[in-house]
Amino acid sequence: MSSTEGSTDWAEKLADDRAAVGRSSTAQRVAEILRDRITEGLLPPGTKLSEDAIGAALGVSRNTLREAFRLLLHERLATHELSRGVYVRVLDANDVADVYRVRRLLETAALRNARSAPPRVRDKLEMAVVEGEKAAAEGRWRDVGTANMHLHQAIAGLSMSPRIEEFMRQLLAELRLAFHVMNDPKTFHAPYLTWHRRLIEPILAGDMDAAERMLHEYLDVAERQLLDAFSRLQPPRKQAYRPVSL
Amino acid sequence: MSSTEGSTDWAEKLADDRAAVGRSSTAQRVAEILRDRITEGLLPPGTKLSEDAIGAALGVSRNTLREAFRLLLHERLATHELSRGVYVRVLDANDVADVYRVRRLLETAALRNARSAPPRVRDKLEMAVVEGEKAAAEGRWRDVGTANMHLHQAIAGLSMSPRIEEFMRQLLAELRLAFHVMNDPKTFHAPYLTWHRRLIEPILAGDMDAAERMLHEYLDVAERQLLDAFSRLQPPRKQAYRPVSL
DNA sequence: GCATATTTGTCCGTATGTATA
DNA sequence: CTATACATACGGACAAATATG
Numbered sequence: 001m002s003s004t005e006g007s008t009d010w011a012e013k014l015a016d017d018r019a020a021v022g023r024s025s026t027a028q029r030v031a032e033i034l035r036d037r038i039t040e041g042l043l044p045p046g047t048k049l050s051e052d053a054i055g056a057a058l059g060v061s062r063n064t065l066r067e068a069f070r071l072l073l074h075e076r077l078a079t080h081e082l083s084r085g086v087y088v089r090v091l092d093a094n095d096v097a098d099v100y101r102v103r104r105l106l107e108t109a110a111l112r113n114a115r116s117a118p119p120r121v122r123d124k125l126e127m128a129v130v131e132g133e134k135a136a137a138e139g140r141w142r143d144v145g146t147a148n149m150h151l152h153q154a155i156a157g158l159s160m161s162p163r164i165e166e167f168m169r170q171l172l173a174e175l176r177l178a179f180h181v182m183n184d185p186k187t188f189h190a191p192y193l194t195w196h197r198r199l200i201e202p203i204l205a206g207d208m209d210a211a212e213r214m215l216h217e218y219l220d221v222a223e224r225q226l227l228d229a230f231s232r233l234q235p236p237r238k239q240a241y242r243p244v245s246l
Numbered sequence: 247m248s249s250t251e252g253s254t255d256w257a258e259k260l261a262d263d264r265a266a267v268g269r270s271s272t273a274q275r276v277a278e279i280l281r282d283r284i285t286e287g288l289l290p291p292g293t294k295l296s297e298d299a300i301g302a303a304l305g306v307s308r309n310t311l312r313e314a315f316r317l318l319l320h321e322r323l324a325t326h327e328l329s330r331g332v333y334v335r336v337l338d339a340n341d342v343a344d345v346y347r348v349r350r351l352l353e354t355a356a357l358r359n360a361r362s363a364p365p366r367v368r369d370k371l372e373m374a375v376v377e378g379e380k381a382a383a384e385g386r387w388r389d390v391g392t393a394n395m396h397l398h399q400a401i402a403g404l405s406m407s408p409r410i411e412e413f414m415r416q417l418l419a420e421l422r423l424a425f426h427v428m429n430d431p432k433t434f435h436a437p438y439l440t441w442h443r444r445l446i447e448p449i450l451a452g453d454m455d456a457a458e459r460m461l462h463e464y465l466d467v468a469e470r471q472l473l474d475a476f477s478r479l480q481p482p483r484k485q486a487y488r489p490v491s492l
Numbered sequence: 493g494c495a496t497a498t499t500t501g502t503c504c505g506t507a508t509g510t511a512t513a
Numbered sequence: 514c515t516a517t518a519c520a521t522a523c524g525g526a527c528a529a530a531t532a533t534g
Contacts, residue, residue: 025522026521027522050499051499051500052498052500060522060523061523062500063309063522063523064521064522064523066313066500066501067313071316074316082271082500082501083499083500083501083529083530083531084499084531085500085531098408099409102409102410105351105355105405105410106351109351159347159351161344161347161348162344163344163345163417164348164351167413271501272501272502273502296519297519297520298518298519298520306502306503307503307504308503308504309501309502309503310503312520312521328510328521329509329511329519329520329521330510330511330519330520331519494534495533495534496532496533496534497532497533497534498530498531498532498533499530499531499532500528500529500530501527501528501529502526502527502529503525503527504524504525504526504527505523505524505526507521507522507523508520508521508522508523509520509521510518510519510520510521511517511519511520512516512517512519513516513518
């Protein structure tokens, strides 16, 4: 284990990296749990995240829990009202429209850089599409939604900019809050499987003009579908607190 | 004060708004103080932000201070290493390059939307330029830098997207960390005053092609200047802790 | 409109774990 | 390897704000 030189030094570094990334504070672990519960819909938008209730449920102190809340607030998955507490974020139609406005901007810009992206980055497109098709074949429709996000994350990755990738990650996580207005995940996600195939084909073939047209179409359809769903159910603005077991 | 109706109802709302925005937690106020100290260079990049030392200096508890740190971490003004603490962010050349990559993308996209932006939004361009010229005339060179950021914030505002404005705010705050490598603020900021005039002229005239060309030139020059300064002084990576009075 | 109960905001003290000299 | 300094996490306390009857 001591510093033997030669072909084994990489092993040491890898072990160090693993140790480094594996380490996470309890606040981060708590935030991860809450993030999962939010995205899977157990904690729907508008739900109050009570310090007392959740702290007791997860067995962490209030101070630690508040640190976890901060993380979710940064990710825009929750909102904070002074002296009133933290709530699962409620997106309105304006939010959805703005997210798609930015997605158009970032994703098309990333696309225009696709030729300069190394193969390793472009491969992720295909991987995400396959991931979605596999999940659909096995009926895991929520995972189809996850694969959808991975595809668009991969498109953003074509920009080769860490900050754009990070920004896109935030946007997609935020958008996931809006997916909850779609009651049936299958009829919501299924149509996108063919869209995705048609989308990455021109990208990988290098026909960027076609790809950009396709992407615009795609985003227009997706946005309209979400906004239609929003307009159908306006009322549920302020959600009451509903005790849940975590 | 009770709900008198008629022409005074707006007064009530305004008072409520003022109360709402005026309210800020001590964590937010602490974060603001630290943000100022960082951007003005009193806490240079690499400085360790000790919980004990700063908490004592500002007279707040560690819990509150940690909440303030979270805010700075979110703004990328600080970095966090588990069990090692929080440090003022150190930008490297890659960071600078990435910030300019994203700026090109966002600012040109915002520019293309300038025609659709309402006059109230476009007016902010002129206001920012005037602000810079006024500060320069009075020798307040740090304020010239602030006005510079306001101009580019205004350009991002042309996109009419809250998320893009927010993203740009982050980018510019981050970039300000890099400004510290320029030793003399006057010779650094002064040349941009004329650039700014030449930049907003075509925008306000509606000649967006010319504006976009000008913006590209501008960003290229600014990026090169910063990167040159970086390459000249590589060494100072890990900065030692230096006690300061806040 | 008032009084009460609940919840959040802030601070403290301490015990434990981790990194570095 | 030990010692020291520091961050992490916990639980308790109290004031202030908010919600409830």
